[in-house]
Amino acid sequence: MQSQHADSTSNTNHASSAHNKNATLDSGPNATPESTSQKSISPDFALEPKYARFYEQARKFIGTDRVFADYLRRFAYGLDASCYRYIPKLVIWAQDEREIQELLRLSENLGVPLTFRAAGTSLSGQACSDSVLVVCAHFWKNISLVFGDSQENSASGGEVDSVDSSAPATKSITPKSSAPNTATKPTAPKPTAPESIWCDCGVIGADANTALKKYGKKIGPDPATINNAMIGGIFSNNSSGMCCGVKQNSYQTIKSVRVVLHDGFVLDTSARAAKGERVEDFLAIHSDKWRALQDLREKILQDESLSALIRKKFAIKNTTGYAINTLLDFDTPRDILNHIFIGAEGTLGFISRVEYECVEDFAHKACALLFYENLSLASKAVEILASHSDIVSAAEMMDYACLAISSKIGDSALPPEIGKISKGNCAILVQLEDNEKPALESKIAKITQALSPVPSLFGAHFSFDKKEQESWWKIRKALLPLSASARPSGATVITEDVCFEIAHFARGIENISALFERFAYEGIIFGHALSGNVHFIITPLLDRESEIARFGAFMEELAKMVASLGGSIKAEHGTGRMVAPFVELEWGAKAYEINKSIKAIFDPKGLINPDVIITQDSQIHLKNLKPASSKLIEDYLDACMECGFCEKICPSKGITLTPRQRIGVYREIARLSALPSKTPSEQKELEALQSGYGYFGVETCATCSMCATLCPLEIDTAKIALKKSQESNAAPTLKAGINRAIASFMSADIARMGALARFGVRSANALQAIVGKNVAFKLSSGLHNALGTPILPASMPRANGYVLGDKKAGSSRDSTLDSGAPCEVVYFSSCLNRIFAPNDAASDKRALAQVFESVCEKAGYSVKYPPNIQKLCCGKAHKNHPQAKDTLAKNAYEALLKASDNGRIPIVCDHSACSLELLASIREIESKGLDFANLGSANPDSCARKLRIYDMPAFVAKYLLERLEIAPTSEKIALYAPCSTRHNATKNEGWEGSMMLLANALSAQVCAEDVIKCCGFAGNKGFITPELNQSALKNLGKSRACVESIYADSARLDSGKDFGACGAESKGARESTEFCVDSGACKSLDSSEAQAGAMFGGAQRGFSSSSTCEIGLAQKSGFSWQHIIYLVDECAKPRV
Structure with missing residues (x-):
C-alpha cells in the first residue's frame, strides 16, 4: 500500500x-x-x-x-x-x-x-x-472591478476596471514624519464602491482583497490560507473560513462564473458573456445536460424527506459531495449553472474566472482572546456567541495543545497569558466589527454581558490595537504548520474538518477526544466555533500496514460519529480523496445518487479529476499517502509539511522550483538514498532527482531567504543551496580543489582581486563601446548558452576609479552631536561598490562613495574608513567557502571594532546584502566565542554587541535627514527595496521602512515595487544564471498608475506574514496599496506592453540600495537605477 x-x-x-x-x-x-x-x-x-x-x-x-x-x-x-x-x-x-x-x-x-x-x-x-x-x-492573474449598474440588470453593465494581480498596484508612500516636502502631490477622485469583482482562477485571495480594500470591501470567503490560496481553489472547495460561515461563502456571494466544459464549450454566466458562451447558448447546445439537471431537481422537489435533509445539512458548513442544494434553492438556468460548480473540486469542468459580489470590510475591529478552564466551559461560551451571530464576526476556539504549540512562533507580542495556562485550558478568539466605533463599543458591552455567566480565566479584554490583534490571529492562522512541525519525524500530517449543529458542538468535541483516546492518537483541536466547525490535526506514523489499518479504522469511526449527529464529515476543506468513500454514509443512498448523476452529466467519461468526491474505491483515502521518511534530513527542514505558504514570494517560482518543492525533492532524494535495496525504478528515480537538483534546487535558488519571512516556522530553504554548494566545494575532486584554491587566493588578497575585477569591468566597457551594448549582450548570451560564461548586460556598470580616504566635516557646519561628541561615521565601502561606478545611462556618474561623502559633508559628518579598506570584505562573496568567509568576516570585524572606537561611532555599509552579511557575521563571531584577546577591548564579551551596523538608507534616515534641507523633486521615481532589507535578520532594524521614509522625503511621487520581494540577481547569479533574474522580474512595475496613498506606519513594513482575520489584508504594507479608478490609467498591463515608461506609472528613474540588483532592474525596465543616496545628494543642502 x-x-x-x-x-x-x-x-x-x-x-x-x-x-x-x-x-x-x-x-x-x-x-x-x-x-x-x-x-x-x-x-x-x-x-x-x-x-x-x-x-x-x-x-x-x-x-x-x-x-x-x-x-x-x-x-x-x-x-x-x-x-x-x-x-x-x-x-x-x-x-x-x-x-x-x-x-x-x-x-x-x-x-x-x-x-x-x-x-x-x-x-x-x-x-x-x-x-x-x-x-x-502562473498566468491567470487578472482582476476586474465592476462599477455602476448590476450586470444582471444591464446587458452593458457598469464600468469594469482591470488589473493584473501578479503585479498589484505600486504605492505612493508618505512617512509619518520626514523632512519637509512641499511638492504638490497627485490626487485621485474618490470612487464609488464596486459592486462585484472578477477574478481569474490564479488570483490569490488576498490580492483580490487588496484590490477592494480602499473601497471598504472584500470577497466573502476568508480561508486561513487566503494569503496563498487562489480563487480557483477557493471557489471549487467552497472554502469559508474565520468570518464568512455559510452567509458569505462562494455559494452565497457568487455573481457569475466562467467554466470550460469537458467538450471545450465555454460557459459564461455573466451578463457580459460573448455570443456563443452565454447561458442561452449552453441551453441550445447542451439541452440534454439541462434536461438532466431539471430531472434531478424534480426528483428532489418531489421527495419531501430528501428536500428536508438537504436544507438541514446545508444550514451548517458542508463540502461533502456536490452542492446539490443548488437544485433545491434555485429554478432558473443562470442561477443553477452559477452554483452547481461551487465546491465541485474541479471535477465538473475548468473554472476559468469567478465574479464575486463584494461584502463589507468594516473599518473598526475589536478582538478578545478569552481563556477558559476547559473545553466544556468554552463550549458553553460558544453557544452564547453563536446566539449573537448577528454581531459576532468570528469565534475561533483553540485547545490547550494549540496554545502550547503557539510558543514556537517566537513572537514577543504573543499574549502573556499563554505562559500562565495549564493543561486542559483553552481559548476562544472573538472578533467584532463595525464601521462606527461607538456602535462597536456597544457590541462589546453586549457580548461581554452575555458571556458573564461563563467564567473565564483572565477576564474579557477587547483590544482595538491592530498589532495586538495581529499577534492573536497569528496564533490561529499558524496552527497547521506549527502542529505539523511538532510531529515525530516521518509522521504524516492528517488535517480533519467536521461540522456540527451548535446544539451538538460540545458533544462532537467530546466524541473526537474520545476517539483520540480510543485509537491512541494525540492531536490538537481548534476551529470556527461560531459555525460549529471543528478542525483537528493528528500526526500518525503510517510506516506499517498495521498503522494504516488503525488510521483507516479511526476514519470509519469518525465518519459514523459525525453522521450520527447529523454533521458534515467535511465542512470547508472539500471532499477530495480523504472522505470520498464516506459521501454515501453521510448523505444516504438517494442523495448519493444525485451526486453521481451530477458527475455523469458534466463528465460523462469520468476523465476530469477522477476519484475525487465520487469514487468506486472504498480504500482510496488510505492509498498513496506520503511515505514516512524519519530522521533523513535536517530537523528544521523535516518540520516542513509542504503547505505552500512560502511559494508566492520565491523569485524562482516561474522558472524552476519553489521552496516547498526544493524541500520535497531534497527529502525524496534522502528517502530513496536510504533504502537498503532499491528496485530498478527507484534507482532511476533517485538518479533523475540527483542529476537535476543541481540546477533546479541549487543554481536557481537565489538564496535570498524570503521564503523564511512567509513561513510560520521561518524555515529557510536557502540553506539547502548553501549546504550543497559548500559540500560540492569541499568534495575530494579536482574541480572542487581548483575552486578551493581560487577562493583561498582571492580571499587572501582582496585588494588585488578588486583591481583585477575593475580591469575586467573596463574590458567589458571597452567591448560595449566598440560593438555596442546590445551586440555585446547578444554575443555574451551566445557564449553563455554554449559555454556557461557570464553574460554582459547592456546595463553593465562602469569601472570605479575613485580613491577612498577619510573626509573631515567642513568647518562651516555644526559637526557635533548634542552630547558634544563629533559627528562622524565609519564607512565600510563594499567590494562591489569599490569595483562598480554608475553606467553610462545614469544621470550622476560619480562613485557612490563620493556621493555619500558629499551628503555627509552637507550634514556636518566626518567620514572615516576602516584601516586597509581595500583589503576588507564582509565575506558574502565567499559564502560557499566557509573557511575563507570566516577569515574575511573576522578581519572586517577587527578593523571595524578599531575604526569605530569599540562601537562608539556608527558604521554604515553601502550595499544592502553586505550590510546584512556584516550583521550576520557579527552575531556569528559572538556566538562562536572567538578569541578577542587581540582586539583591544577591555570587555571582550560585549564587543560584538557594541558595533552598530547600518544599511546606508537607514543611517541617512536616522542621523542625517534632520540635519539637511530637502527640496523634493517633483519627478515620479521608482523604488525597489532589496530582499536584504526585508530579511528576517533585519526586520528589527527597520531598513526597508527607512528606505520608504527616505524616498518620500525626496519625491512627491514614489512608485514602490510591492510584489517582487527578491529580484533574483543574487550577487553573481544575474551574470551566470540570468534566467533567474529575468523570471523574477517578469512583472516588474506592471501595475496601474501610481496614486497617492498614505503609509500608515513607515517603521513597520509587511514582512509577508499576513495574519489578519476574516480575509481582510493584514495591516502591513499592503494596507496602503491603492488602485486608481480614473479613465485610461487603470488598464492592466500585459507583459508585452511592459515598456520603459509603462512601468512604475511612467517613472524614468529608479532607486534602490544594491548595485547588483540595480543592474537587473535597469536591464528589465529600460531606465537607469542607482543607489538612493544619489537622490539624497541631489535634493539636499545643508540645513541653515
Missing part, C-alpha cells in the same frame, strides 16, 4: 535531467514572458502509449517549455499540502482558455484523465494526479 513513491512509468534509458541553457535571454523591457520560460527536458521514463501521444500533441499547441515530462519536475509539481503523494505522468502549465479547451479535447480523444490545480494548498487530496496535472497558477 506504500508503493505510492514509485513512478509507474519505467524501463527506458535514463536521460539526463541536466538543464538546457539554450533559452533566449531577456534583453530589455520589450522581452516577452516566454523569454524566461522553463527549460525543455525530454521524458526520462518511458511513457505509456496514450501518454506519449498526449505529450507530443500537447507540445504542438502549448509549446515545448510548459509541458513537463522529466521526473524531477513531475515529482516536484505534483506536491501539495495534503497527506497524499501522487506523481503525475505529465505536468502542464496552461496559459489561457484556448489551451484548456485543446487539453480537454485531447483528454477525451485519448482517454487521459486531467486534474486542474491552482495554488496546491488544498488538504483533502482533491488536487493530486497520477495522470496529467494542469497547473493554472
Whole structure:
C-alpha cells in the first residue's frame, strides 16, 4: 500500500535531467514572458502509449517549455499540502482558455484523465494526479472591478476596471514624519464602491482583497490560507473560513462564473458573456445536460424527506459531495449553472474566472482572546456567541495543545497569558466589527454581558490595537504548520474538518477526544466555533500496514460519529480523496445518487479529476499517502509539511522550483538514498532527482531567504543551496580543489582581486563601446548558452576609479552631536561598490562613495574608513567557502571594532546584502566565542554587541535627514527595496521602512515595487544564471498608475506574514496599496506592453540600495537605477 513513491512509468534509458541553457535571454523591457520560460527536458521514463501521444500533441499547441515530462519536475509539481503523494505522468502549465479547451479535447480523444490545480494548498487530496496535472497558477492573474449598474440588470453593465494581480498596484508612500516636502502631490477622485469583482482562477485571495480594500470591501470567503490560496481553489472547495460561515461563502456571494466544459464549450454566466458562451447558448447546445439537471431537481422537489435533509445539512458548513442544494434553492438556468460548480473540486469542468459580489470590510475591529478552564466551559461560551451571530464576526476556539504549540512562533507580542495556562485550558478568539466605533463599543458591552455567566480565566479584554490583534490571529492562522512541525519525524500530517449543529458542538468535541483516546492518537483541536466547525490535526506514523489499518479504522469511526449527529464529515476543506468513500454514509443512498448523476452529466467519461468526491474505491483515502521518511534530513527542514505558504514570494517560482518543492525533492532524494535495496525504478528515480537538483534546487535558488519571512516556522530553504554548494566545494575532486584554491587566493588578497575585477569591468566597457551594448549582450548570451560564461548586460556598470580616504566635516557646519561628541561615521565601502561606478545611462556618474561623502559633508559628518579598506570584505562573496568567509568576516570585524572606537561611532555599509552579511557575521563571531584577546577591548564579551551596523538608507534616515534641507523633486521615481532589507535578520532594524521614509522625503511621487520581494540577481547569479533574474522580474512595475496613498506606519513594513482575520489584508504594507479608478490609467498591463515608461506609472528613474540588483532592474525596465543616496545628494543642502 506504500508503493505510492514509485513512478509507474519505467524501463527506458535514463536521460539526463541536466538543464538546457539554450533559452533566449531577456534583453530589455520589450522581452516577452516566454523569454524566461522553463527549460525543455525530454521524458526520462518511458511513457505509456496514450501518454506519449498526449505529450507530443500537447507540445504542438502549448509549446515545448510548459509541458513537463522529466521526473524531477513531475515529482516536484505534483506536491501539495495534503497527506497524499501522487506523481503525475505529465505536468502542464496552461496559459489561457484556448489551451484548456485543446487539453480537454485531447483528454477525451485519448482517454487521459486531467486534474486542474491552482495554488496546491488544498488538504483533502482533491488536487493530486497520477495522470496529467494542469497547473493554472502562473498566468491567470487578472482582476476586474465592476462599477455602476448590476450586470444582471444591464446587458452593458457598469464600468469594469482591470488589473493584473501578479503585479498589484505600486504605492505612493508618505512617512509619518520626514523632512519637509512641499511638492504638490497627485490626487485621485474618490470612487464609488464596486459592486462585484472578477477574478481569474490564479488570483490569490488576498490580492483580490487588496484590490477592494480602499473601497471598504472584500470577497466573502476568508480561508486561513487566503494569503496563498487562489480563487480557483477557493471557489471549487467552497472554502469559508474565520468570518464568512455559510452567509458569505462562494455559494452565497457568487455573481457569475466562467467554466470550460469537458467538450471545450465555454460557459459564461455573466451578463457580459460573448455570443456563443452565454447561458442561452449552453441551453441550445447542451439541452440534454439541462434536461438532466431539471430531472434531478424534480426528483428532489418531489421527495419531501430528501428536500428536508438537504436544507438541514446545508444550514451548517458542508463540502461533502456536490452542492446539490443548488437544485433545491434555485429554478432558473443562470442561477443553477452559477452554483452547481461551487465546491465541485474541479471535477465538473475548468473554472476559468469567478465574479464575486463584494461584502463589507468594516473599518473598526475589536478582538478578545478569552481563556477558559476547559473545553466544556468554552463550549458553553460558544453557544452564547453563536446566539449573537448577528454581531459576532468570528469565534475561533483553540485547545490547550494549540496554545502550547503557539510558543514556537517566537513572537514577543504573543499574549502573556499563554505562559500562565495549564493543561486542559483553552481559548476562544472573538472578533467584532463595525464601521462606527461607538456602535462597536456597544457590541462589546453586549457580548461581554452575555458571556458573564461563563467564567473565564483572565477576564474579557477587547483590544482595538491592530498589532495586538495581529499577534492573536497569528496564533490561529499558524496552527497547521506549527502542529505539523511538532510531529515525530516521518509522521504524516492528517488535517480533519467536521461540522456540527451548535446544539451538538460540545458533544462532537467530546466524541473526537474520545476517539483520540480510543485509537491512541494525540492531536490538537481548534476551529470556527461560531459555525460549529471543528478542525483537528493528528500526526500518525503510517510506516506499517498495521498503522494504516488503525488510521483507516479511526476514519470509519469518525465518519459514523459525525453522521450520527447529523454533521458534515467535511465542512470547508472539500471532499477530495480523504472522505470520498464516506459521501454515501453521510448523505444516504438517494442523495448519493444525485451526486453521481451530477458527475455523469458534466463528465460523462469520468476523465476530469477522477476519484475525487465520487469514487468506486472504498480504500482510496488510505492509498498513496506520503511515505514516512524519519530522521533523513535536517530537523528544521523535516518540520516542513509542504503547505505552500512560502511559494508566492520565491523569485524562482516561474522558472524552476519553489521552496516547498526544493524541500520535497531534497527529502525524496534522502528517502530513496536510504533504502537498503532499491528496485530498478527507484534507482532511476533517485538518479533523475540527483542529476537535476543541481540546477533546479541549487543554481536557481537565489538564496535570498524570503521564503523564511512567509513561513510560520521561518524555515529557510536557502540553506539547502548553501549546504550543497559548500559540500560540492569541499568534495575530494579536482574541480572542487581548483575552486578551493581560487577562493583561498582571492580571499587572501582582496585588494588585488578588486583591481583585477575593475580591469575586467573596463574590458567589458571597452567591448560595449566598440560593438555596442546590445551586440555585446547578444554575443555574451551566445557564449553563455554554449559555454556557461557570464553574460554582459547592456546595463553593465562602469569601472570605479575613485580613491577612498577619510573626509573631515567642513568647518562651516555644526559637526557635533548634542552630547558634544563629533559627528562622524565609519564607512565600510563594499567590494562591489569599490569595483562598480554608475553606467553610462545614469544621470550622476560619480562613485557612490563620493556621493555619500558629499551628503555627509552637507550634514556636518566626518567620514572615516576602516584601516586597509581595500583589503576588507564582509565575506558574502565567499559564502560557499566557509573557511575563507570566516577569515574575511573576522578581519572586517577587527578593523571595524578599531575604526569605530569599540562601537562608539556608527558604521554604515553601502550595499544592502553586505550590510546584512556584516550583521550576520557579527552575531556569528559572538556566538562562536572567538578569541578577542587581540582586539583591544577591555570587555571582550560585549564587543560584538557594541558595533552598530547600518544599511546606508537607514543611517541617512536616522542621523542625517534632520540635519539637511530637502527640496523634493517633483519627478515620479521608482523604488525597489532589496530582499536584504526585508530579511528576517533585519526586520528589527527597520531598513526597508527607512528606505520608504527616505524616498518620500525626496519625491512627491514614489512608485514602490510591492510584489517582487527578491529580484533574483543574487550577487553573481544575474551574470551566470540570468534566467533567474529575468523570471523574477517578469512583472516588474506592471501595475496601474501610481496614486497617492498614505503609509500608515513607515517603521513597520509587511514582512509577508499576513495574519489578519476574516480575509481582510493584514495591516502591513499592503494596507496602503491603492488602485486608481480614473479613465485610461487603470488598464492592466500585459507583459508585452511592459515598456520603459509603462512601468512604475511612467517613472524614468529608479532607486534602490544594491548595485547588483540595480543592474537587473535597469536591464528589465529600460531606465537607469542607482543607489538612493544619489537622490539624497541631489535634493539636499545643508540645513541653515
